[in-house]
Amino acid sequence: MTPDRRPLALPLAVFLLLAFGLSWLVALPLWLGDGLEDPLFYPLAVAVMATPGIAALAVVFFVERPEHRARELGLWPLRPARRLVGNLALALVVPVALILAALPVGAALGVYPADFVHLSGFREQVSAQMEALGAEEALPPVWVLLAAQLVTVAVGAFLNLLPALGEELGWRGWLLPRLYRFGAVPALLASGVVWGLWHAPLVLLGYNYPGAPGWLGLLMMVGMCVVVGTVFGWLRVRSGSVWPAALAHGAFNAAIGFSFAFARAGETVDTVHATILGWSGWIVPLVLVAVLLATGGFRPAPAEPAAAGEEPGSRA
Template identity: 35%
Template sequence: MTGIDRRSLATFLGTLAVLSGTIVAVSRLAGVSMLALAPAYMFTPMLAGIATCIVGPPSFEAAGLRLPRGRFRWLAVAVAVPIVLVLLGTAISLGLPGVEFVPDANPLTGEGTQFAQPQDGEATPAGPSLPGWPWNLLISIVAAVVFGVTINGVFAFGEEFGWRGVFLTELAPLGFWGASAVIGLCWGLWHAPVILEGYNYPNYPVVGVGMMTAACLAMSPVYTYVTIEAKSVLAPTALHGTFNAFAATMLVFAQGGSELVVNPVGAVGIAVFGLAAVGIALTGTPALEGDWALPVEGEAGGDGRDGGTLEGSPLEE
């Protein structure tokens, strides 16, 4: 196994620091909230990744910018994983003291919850009305899938090509768990400027930075897993986009309790993603090589083995 390319790693992290720092500086100097600038902020990992690929190595394809030919089922898995885990987290939350099940809430607008934000002069928040339980949940699942791989997917790609594309490739010498841990730590801390302004944990912004970092550490192995299995950065993009689209379901149906606990990026979310990571460890951790995304020689579109081994190394998986 070759060592880490320090020049490429420095290019990625340096570019990311400059771009992220520039947006934070604009926020401070112009008096604009980081919450308003968050959509632009989400593209800084992608831009850092592009800069790294231009300087080279890796190539764009080696960093996972390719269709998961022969492995398209992993895109479906990537979409299903956050839905299953958020629902599991919701079920766990409902078993906690002080948490109430609100079956007729509207996950799309927050109607019927403390998260509802009616427009001026309106009695209810803007957005589509939904029928009662369980149709509101089913519609929310469909909406999460649609928006998760489309609109949300665009912004998720802004992060994922950087984190699970270029950064993962550069950290491949650390192996699956080592790379996942480093990415999770950086990913979590990168959220700090937004978290400190009240995102996700409005009542605990400082503690929230630590909580978000812990959540990213817990989520990172799951994201790494689907990335390697799909051999494409489109898989974590689909996972990330769907998670962002569906995460509010826990907050809407399971009301009450601390936001540090009953939260998809709180203690409950950390627990369910942690369980998924344990499942990965028990069922077999895939090997991570620098050429994890590249097809084997003579391969036409996929590995032809239904994803049994990672392409590019006979020792992988």
């Protein structure tokens, strides 16, 4: 990934108008209906995830019109293979590790009601699910169930890959490289702020921060997106590809349930303060980001030369 020096004003304006406008348009039925309780919430939330990708594709195909469109979005080339595979492995591990690390930090700071020994909250969740399904069989040991859930996170990361790619094509595929002309830190901060504000149609309905007023929920979402988006951006920059960022996003979404699995039964988790969504959960990723900044971790990977006839999506 190399910094882009082409004119930015028009492509950026079109991208932001489409990404934000389409997200509000898709979410409008929720505002006119029952909000988070609407039966269409989850299908529409997934549809909203596609809007940054649609915006990026529109800009690349109709505004910028580069020679190698797939390359412009980080979709291609898939080489060097060793670098790509290594970054995909990091994409599976790092988001899960950050989500889990947030919990003992929150517990130590007194903002996360942890039960790491008896897992009473997880037991309560599993029992409620089994009761809803009408199952009466004896449950396996809770640690076995928890280990099984960890395995399903890896599967879920790949199942979430395409919906996550809908976002990552926009944020880390198109936007971040275009902003890198201003330097790594400004680009990562600005793309994270944009990503956070883009969540407004759902966050203002109470999503992710149900106990907070809308303005505070949106402010916290912006903070979380800056912190987590910087980690996703690191994967994009060091790999030269959007695929590790998309897989990391998928793994993040698949593993977010762990934020509540280790809570005490009957306790409410305040996501403004606790879990990776809250300020206490940003401490570990901020330490990681500081280390990466100090060690040059945000220097772009060398670009792979384009081979004739190799790249899909090239213009004739």
